[in-house]
Amino acid sequence: MANSSPRGEPVVEVRVLVESDLAAATRVMQRAFGTFLGAPDPDRFMTDRNYVRSRWRADPSAALTAVVDGKVVGSNLVTAWGSVGFFGPLTVAPEWWNRGVASRLLEPTLALFTDWNTAHTGLYTFPHSPKHVGLYQKFGFSPRFLTAVMTRPVDGHDDARAPDLAASVGSDEGSGVLQQCRTLTHAIHDGLDLEREIRAVATQQLGETVLVWDGDRLGAFAVCHLGADTEAGAGGCYVKFWGGTAGARRERSFRPVAWRLYRFGQEPGSVPRGRRRQFGARGGLPGDAPGRFPHRDPRCLYAPAERASVPPAGSLRHRRLAVMR
Numbered sequence: 001m002a003n004s005s006p007r008g009e010p011v012v013e014v015r016v017l018v019e020s021d022l023a024a025a026t027r028v029m030q031r032a033f034g035t036f037l038g039a040p041d042p043d044r045f046m047t048d049r050n051y052v053r054s055r056w057r058a059d060p061s062a063a064l065t066a067v068v069d070g071k072v073v074g075s076n077l078v079t080a081w082g083s084v085g086f087f088g089p090l091t092v093a094p095e096w097w098n099r100g101v102a103s104r105l106l107e108p109t110l111a112l113f114t115d116w117n118t119a120h121t122g123l124y125t126f127p128h129s130p131k132h133v134g135l136y137q138k139f140g141f142s143p144r145f146l147t148a149v150m151t152r153p154v155d156g157h158d159d160a161r162a163p164d165l166a167a168s169v170g171s172d173e174g175s176g177v178l179q180q181c182r183t184l185t186h187a188i189h190d191g192l193d194l195e196r197e198i199r200a201v202a203t204q205q206l207g208e209t210v211l212v213w214d215g216d217r218l219g220a221f222a223v224c225h226l227g228a229d230t231e232a233g234a235g236g237c238y239v240k241f242w243g244g245t246a247g248a249r250r251e252r253s254f255r256p257v258a259w260r261l262y263r264f265g266q267e268p269g270s271v272p273r274g275r276r277r278q279f280g281a282r283g284g285l286p287g288d289a290p291g292r293f294p295h296r297d298p299r300c301l302y303a304p305a306e307r308a309s310v311p312p313a314g315s316l317r318h319r320r321l322a323v324m325r
């Protein structure tokens with residue numbers, strides 16, 4: 001029998017999500033999105049994606065869950081990329097919708113941003129849903145940009161100037177690369193810092209961070225998830241973040257990044273050990289374990305930050321609304 005308030009309402013407890021909650025929180029996430037998006041079997045929706053576990057592992061102290069009588073009914077994963085914060089997936093079990101659970105999760109979410117002194121916060125949501133927009137507006141977010149999430153198949157390309165991979169950088173140099181990434185992202189937005197994401201991808205073997213050099217300076221980089229059990233899903237490559245130096249170079253630098261990603265897509269199965277040496281492997285970033293790449297095949301998904309960065313022949317997969325505070 002559920003704990004209940006004096007008015008007979010079940011008591012919703014919001015607390016930090018712990019490892020033993022992960023399986024239940026993942027099931028709630030799949031069922032919530034599956035139900036909202038009208039999947040025929042919501043319990044089997046997005047089972048090839050890993051959002052909850054990988055984001056929890058990136059920072060367990062920034063993962064929140066809502067629990068009723070010991071049962072997970074919702075969760076939210078909070079992220080800071082330096083001065084820029086976002087959260088999600090925020091999900092609630094469908095039988096608990098419209099009972100204030102997401103709102104309860106958002107209160108400590110915003111408190112985390114305050115604790116971290118996060119200067120700029122936002123997230124992507126569904127533009128067609130008044131409920132989603134209304135929920136975030138209630139917490140001070142405003143609709144800003146409609147963002148196209150693009151997809152394109154992998155095809156042949158000239159790989160003569162293949163970019164480097166973060167995993168190929170020796171541990172001594174790894175911190176130098178992180179510093180260069182930081183310099184690059186600070187130029188895009190004051191305090192923007194992808195270190196947490198680059199480390200998560202390396203330590204959890206979620207994909208790769210692709211580096212494009214402009215002489216001895218970093219011209220661009222992309223943090224990518226590859227294949228099943230990542231944010232890309234089976235057969236996909238998801239460009240979670242891409243950033244380049246200013247102006248026209250930004251457009252040019254996207255191409256080698258994209259080609260490198262597409263090449264991943266053309267190589268199903270594990271990458272042979274020697275393959276890392278081909279890119280000059282000398283130990284990886286601190287904490288990076290050598291090993292497999294997840295399965296991949298021809299599909300690449302990306303949300304271009306700028307019109308100039310859209311590679312040719314990409315097609316619209318869906319639209320997301322960026323809401324910001």
Ligand SMILES: CC(C)(COP(=O)(O)OP(=O)(O)OC[C@H]1O[C@@H](n2cnc3c(N)ncnc32)[C@H](O)[C@@H]1OP(=O)(O)O)[C@@H](O)C(=O)NCCC(=O)NCCS
Nearest residue numbers: 032036091092097098099100101102103125130131134135
């Ligand atoms: C979106 C989701 C997390 C909301 O969870 P929830 O627990 O039902 O949300 P709450 O009950 O806390 O808040 C609902 C709020 O939505 C807003 N809302 C609901 N219907 C609305 C409408 N028709 N127009 C405008 N605002 C509306 C209100 O602000 C309402 O809060 P209020 O009742 O205090 O006024 C949940 O529906 C879900 O898991 N959906 C599937 C996954 C998903 O889409 N996640 C979000 C991805 S960005």
